[in-house]
Amino acid sequence: MPIPLEGPWIAGTGPDADVVLSSRARIARNVLGFPFVNRMTATQRREVGHLVRETLQNVESTDDLMWIDLESIGDLDRRLLVERNLVSSQLAKASGQRAVAIAKDESLSVMVNEEDHLRMQLLAAGMQLPSCLRRALDLDDAVERRVDYAFDRRYGYLTACPTNVGTGMRLSVMMHLPGLKITGDIDRVRRAAGDMHLAVRGFHGEGSDAAGDFYQISNQVTLGVSEEDLLHELGEQIVPRLIAYEREARDLLRRRNRAELEDRVHRALGTLRSARLIDAREAMKLLSRVRLGAWMELLDDEVDRTALNRLFLQVQPAHVRFGMGEDAPVGTGEEDGERIRARRAELLRTALTPS
Amino acid sequence: MPIPLEGPWIAGTGPDADVVLSSRARIARNVLGFPFVNRMTATQRREVGHLVRETLQNVESTDDLMWIDLESIGDLDRRLLVERNLVSSQLAKASGQRAVAIAKDESLSVMVNEEDHLRMQLLAAGMQLPSCLRRALDLDDAVERRVDYAFDRRYGYLTACPTNVGTGMRLSVMMHLPGLKITGDIDRVRRAAGDMHLAVRGFHGEGSDAAGDFYQISNQVTLGVSEEDLLHELGEQIVPRLIAYEREARDLLRRRNRAELEDRVHRALGTLRSARLIDAREAMKLLSRVRLGAWMELLDDEVDRTALNRLFLQVQPAHVRFGMGEDAPVGTGEEDGERIRARRAELLRTALTPS
Numbered sequence: 001m002p003i004p005l006e007g008p009w010i011a012g013t014g015p016d017a018d019v020v021l022s023s024r025a026r027i028a029r030n031v032l033g034f035p036f037v038n039r040m041t042a043t044q045r046r047e048v049g050h051l052v053r054e055t056l057q058n059v060e061s062t063d064d065l066m067w068i069d070l071e072s073i074g075d076l077d078r079r080l081l082v083e084r085n086l087v088s089s090q091l092a093k094a095s096g097q098r099a100v101a102i103a104k105d106e107s108l109s110v111m112v113n114e115e116d117h118l119r120m121q122l123l124a125a126g127m128q129l130p131s132c133l134r135r136a137l138d139l140d141d142a143v144e145r146r147v148d149y150a151f152d153r154r155y156g157y158l159t160a161c162p163t164n165v166g167t168g169m170r171l172s173v174m175m176h177l178p179g180l181k182i183t184g185d186i187d188r189v190r191r192a193a194g195d196m197h198l199a200v201r202g203f204h205g206e207g208s209d210a211a212g213d214f215y216q217i218s219n220q221v222t223l224g225v226s227e228e229d230l231l232h233e234l235g236e237q238i239v240p241r242l243i244a245y246e247r248e249a250r251d252l253l254r255r256r257n258r259a260e261l262e263d264r265v266h267r268a269l270g271t272l273r274s275a276r277l278i279d280a281r282e283a284m285k286l287l288s289r290v291r292l293g294a295w296m297e298l299l300d301d302e303v304d305r306t307a308l309n310r311l312f313l314q315v316q317p318a319h320v321r322f323g324m325g326e327d328a329p330v331g332t333g334e335e336d337g338e339r340i341r342a343r344r345a346e347l348l349r350t351a352l353t354p355s
Numbered sequence: 356m357p358i359p360l361e362g363p364w365i366a367g368t369g370p371d372a373d374v375v376l377s378s379r380a381r382i383a384r385n386v387l388g389f390p391f392v393n394r395m396t397a398t399q400r401r402e403v404g405h406l407v408r409e410t411l412q413n414v415e416s417t418d419d420l421m422w423i424d425l426e427s428i429g430d431l432d433r434r435l436l437v438e439r440n441l442v443s444s445q446l447a448k449a450s451g452q453r454a455v456a457i458a459k460d461e462s463l464s465v466m467v468n469e470e471d472h473l474r475m476q477l478l479a480a481g482m483q484l485p486s487c488l489r490r491a492l493d494l495d496d497a498v499e500r501r502v503d504y505a506f507d508r509r510y511g512y513l514t515a516c517p518t519n520v521g522t523g524m525r526l527s528v529m530m531h532l533p534g535l536k537i538t539g540d541i542d543r544v545r546r547a548a549g550d551m552h553l554a555v556r557g558f559h560g561e562g563s564d565a566a567g568d569f570y571q572i573s574n575q576v577t578l579g580v581s582e583e584d585l586l587h588e589l590g591e592q593i594v595p596r597l598i599a600y601e602r603e604a605r606d607l608l609r610r611r612n613r614a615e616l617e618d619r620v621h622r623a624l625g626t627l628r629s630a631r632l633i634d635a636r637e638a639m640k641l642l643s644r645v646r647l648g649a650w651m652e653l654l655d656d657e658v659d660r661t662a663l664n665r666l667f668l669q670v671q672p673a674h675v676r677f678g679m680g681e682d683a684p685v686g687t688g689e690e691d692g693e694r695i696r697a698r699r700a701e702l703l704r705t706a707l708t709p710s
Contacts, residue, residue, distance in 0.1 A: 259693055263631035263700070270629025276618035338614055345618070 007084060007106040007123070007313070009174075012305045014126015018295040019243045021174040021214065021309070023128045025136035028159045028168040029118040032148040036160040037113050045097040045113055051147065052112045056101050059142040061135075062108070065101040070094075076328075079318035085204065087111055088119075108139070115160045116168075118143070127243070129171055129235035133227060136169070155223065164222050171234050172218030174203070175242060178292040179249030181213045182261075189245065196238065197221050203284070203312075212284035212312060217242065250296055265293030269303065272348045277341040283315040283348060290352075301354050311351055320344045362439060362461045362478070362668070364529075367660045369481015373650040374598045376529040376569065376664070378483045380491035383514045383523040384473040387503040391515040392468050400452040400468055406502065407467045411456055414497040417463070420456035425449075431683075434673035440559065442466055443474075463494070470515045471523075473498070482598070484526055484590035488582060491524070510578065519577050526589050527573030529558070530597060533647040534604030536568045537616075544600065551593065552576050558639070558667075567639035567667060572597065605651055620648030624658065627703045632696040638670040638703060645707075656709050666706055675699045 009022035030036060031051065034044055049069075056062040070078060070091065078092040087100045091114040098113040111119040120143075122136045150158040156166040164170070180186040193200050201216040217239065219230055253261045268289035272278075291308050293299045313319055317336065320343050321328045329339055364377035385391060386406065389399055404424075411417040425433060425446065433447040442455045446469040453468040466474040475498075477491045505513040511521040519525075535541040548555050556571040572594065574585055608616045623644035627633075646663055648654045668674055675695050676683045684694055 259632055259697055263633075266629040266631050267626055270625040271622055274621040274625025274628075276621050277614055278618075342614055 009123070009125040010306060010309045010313075011125060012309045014124060014128055016127040016243050017125065019175055019177070019246045020127040020239070021176055022123055022125055023132045024121060024123050024170075024172045024174070025129070025132035026119060026121045026170045026172070027136050027140050028116040028164045028170075029120070029140070029143070029157060030150040030159060031117045032150050034117065037115060037117065038160065040096075040113075042096060048117050049097050049099055049112055052110070052118060053099070053101070055143055055146045056110060058146060059139070061139060061142065062101065062103075062110070065103055065108070065110070067101050068099060070098045070100065071096075076318055076321060080322055082204065083316035083318050084313060088114060089204065090114060108135075116164070127173065127235075127239060129173065129231060129239070133169075133171060133231050137227065163220065166221075166223035167225065167227055167230070169222055169227050169230065170218050171230055172216050173234075173239050175215050175217060175239075175246070176213060176288070176291060177215050177242075177246050178213040178288050179246050179253060182253060182264075183249045185245070185249060186215075189242065193217060193238075198234075198238065211281060212288040214288075214312075250292070254296065261296075262293075262298050265289050265296075265298050269293070269299065269352065273353050275345045275348070277338065278315075278345045278348065279336045279341055280315055280317055280320075280344070283344060284312065287311055287315070303352065307351050311348065314347060314351075315344055320347070323347065364478070364480040365661060365664045365668075366480060367664045369479060369483055371482040371598055372480065374530055374532070374601045375482040375594070376531055377478055377480055378487045379476060379478050379525075379527045379529070380484070380487035381474060381476045381525045381527070382491050382495050383471040383512070383519045383525075384475070384495070384498070385505040385513060385515070386472045387505045389472065392470060392472065393515065395451075395468075397451060403472050404452050404454055404467055407465070407473060408454070408456070410498055410501045411465060413501060414494070416494060416497065417456065417458075417465070420458055420463070420465070422456050423454060425453045425455065426451075431673055431676060435677055437559065438671035438673050439668060440478075443469060444559065445469060463490075471519070482528065482590075482594060484528065484586060484594070488524075488526060488586050492582065518575065521576075521578035522580065522582055522585070524577055524582050524585065525573050526585055527571050528589075528594050530570050530572060530594075530601070531568060531643070531646060532570050532597075532601050533568040533643050534601050534608060537608060537619075538604045540600070540604060541570075544597065548572060548593075553589075553593065566636060567643040569643075569667075605647070609651065616651075617648075617653050620644050620651075620653050624648070624654065624707065628708050630700045630703070632693065633670075633700045633703065634691045634696055635670050635672055635675075635699070638699060639667065642666055642670070658707065662706050666703065669702060669706075670699050675702070678702065 014020070031048055034040060034048055040048070053067055056065055081087040081100065082089045082092045084106065086102055086106060086109045088111065091098055091100070091111050096113070100112065101110040103109070107123050109121050120136060120139055122132045122139070124132050152158055157168040159165050159168055177186060180189055190200050197220045199218050199220050201218070203211050203214040219234060268286040272283070272286050272290065287308065290303060294303045294305055294308060314323070317340065320340050324343055329337055369375070386403055389395060389403055395403070408422055411420055425442070436442040436455065437444045437447045439461065441457055441461060441464045443466065446453055446455070446466050451468070455467065456465040458464070462478050464476050475491060475494055477487045477494070479487050507513055512523040514520050514523055532541060535544055545555050552575045554573050554575050556573070558566050558569040574589055623641040627638070627641050627645065642663065645658060649658045649660055649663060669678070672691065672695065675698050679698055684692055
């Protein structure tokens with residue numbers, strides 16, 4: 001399977017890219033006349049898969065998507081897709097007919113037969129929730145012209161899990177909050193987010209922790225809130241406020257703890273440039289500090305921000321393994337075995353050492 | 356006070372220099388007709404000081420020693436001498452007339468009015484106990500031709516503390532044992548040393564801990580053991596065995612944990628080359644790993660062993676402070692304040708980064 005090389009946020013040039021890695025809009029839909037995925041027969045799964053594939057091919061904006069049948073690819077490839085946030089780990093681990101359709105630039109993916117029949121996901125670099133939402137709604141309209149959705153007049157779009165009923169819409173931003181982490185204010189932010197019915201997740205969404213100080217902030221409520229209200233609340237109020245908090249934390253660190261901050265950032269870079277064995281978790285942690293240093297312009301020798309963003313993906317276990325080709329250790333239990341950790345260290349050294 | 360620049364072990368070229376930093380013979384003596392130091396009057400202290408100074412000036416091998424009256428120098432200078440192991444911290448902290456006479460190459464120092472009237476100390480690079488002992492006895496003979504020592508026919512030379520009565524001789528080696536530390540065998544070695552009535556001390560002798568994996572091994576017993584027996588036991592049996600243990604530990608690490616060992620060594624060097632703040636303890640710990648790597652030839656780019664040995668002294672608090680000259684923070688309580696830690700990091704970076 002040819003894996004696309006660059007997610008849209010890799011270049012790191014979107015609005016507010018110092019704090020927001022990417023924005024995402026996700027719509028959950030189900031096809032009328034079929035049970036939810038967890039109750040479907042194998043035949044029904046195939047029928048829905050076929051219907052969705054055909055529909056996407058007939059929609060102009062999705063006619064060149066790469067269709068990947070998850071039953072037909074190996075475990076490593078599935079895990080690669082999870083690490084790139086193109087499919088959920090639930091979809092990767094499930095059994096039965098299931099698929100994902102992906103745009104070559106990774107700005108769009110459609111999961112088929114995950115929890116719902118369709119999960120359409122639009123991605124953009126930096127803080128771009130409005131355009132993500134607009135593109136998601138456009139795609140949804142185009143699909144809806146060809147497919148009857150399960151819809152209830154009173155509740156709205158019906159979904160397998162009640163938390164998605166209504167608009168089926170989830171807006172989220174992946175934020176890099178190392179400043180708030182260092183000042184210790186991140187826990188306050190998490191509590192406040194909970195009070196506002198927001199979900200705070202890690203780099204890989206549901207069930208993952210905040211590796212590398214990345215926090216995915218998204219709405220929990222889909223019922224009784226219009227998309228416009230949601231965009232207003234999250235995109236114009238909450239996220240801008242979080243961005244401001246993070247920048248204030250960075251300013252505070254610069255003013256009050258500059259020497260300690262520089263020490264932390266330079267040590268992280270020094271370790272990444274010299275380690276001979278490193279696991280994914282430590283790599284993420286150190287890359288996070290270097291990213292902070294790069295955006296705060298604390299590093300004497302330039303570290304390329306694009307290279308840095310790419311590394312957050314490349315250090316993930318399946319990515320490292322994929323990069324080793326035929327040299328990769330066989331078996332799935334060795335993700336952080338010595339050879340994988342050595343290879344990870346090597347690629348970090350190569351990418352981060354000035355030539 | 357002009358501090359000599361190089362201890363004799365700095366070049367790191369002595370025998371068994373991979374494991375033994377330096378060898379030392381120390382003789383404790385008291386002048387007949389005077390009470391021990393802790394019971395002397397100020398006048399008696401001055402008299403003994405005068406007598407010793409005059410005697411050393413009339414002995415050919417000591418006529419060009421630098422005489423330093425510890426009352427006449429500042430606290431920073433006293434601490435510099437302690438950090439170079441030229442005077443004990445007890446002598447530095449004491450009050451009343453006390454002095455040290457030092458050879459320009461630091462291979463000989465004579466403490467006056469420490470616990471005993473005279474503490475003569477001969478130092479050499481690497482494993483050179485026999486020559487240290489010979490030089491110490493030669494000096495002792497030369498002094499004894501001019502000064503009557505407190506001596507008892509039955510016990511031997513009398514000293515303030517009973518542990519030194521007899522020969523008044525202590526032989527010691529400063530060993531670098533990072534291999535045994537990593538394999539965890541160091542505790543076994545310490546226990547065995549205790550069983551053999553050896554003292555195991557840290558980099559700065561009595562009361563200091565094993566910073567940088569340096570262990571000073573010395574005899575405890577001075578009564579009823581001739582110098583020759585002592586030299587035979589320590590120099591031909593115990594120390595060679597410890598050297599062999601350390602080398603075996605290093606070989607074991609090379610064979611079984613090469614990747615982890617290289618990782619540890621390179622990370623240490625990477626941190627030393629990139630930290631912006633560092634305290635003396637961490638610097639010693641990391642330098643120890645780099646020294647191990649340098650002697651095991653695990654480092655791609657050459658790290659100069661002489662530079663490395665010099666750094667073990669230069670990172671000590673008073674040395675860093677001394678190097679800052681007029682920029683040094685005033686007061687003694689700030690030894691590891693931010694400016695000192697920043698300066699230490701800077702000198703490590705400069706010394707260890709290839710030009």
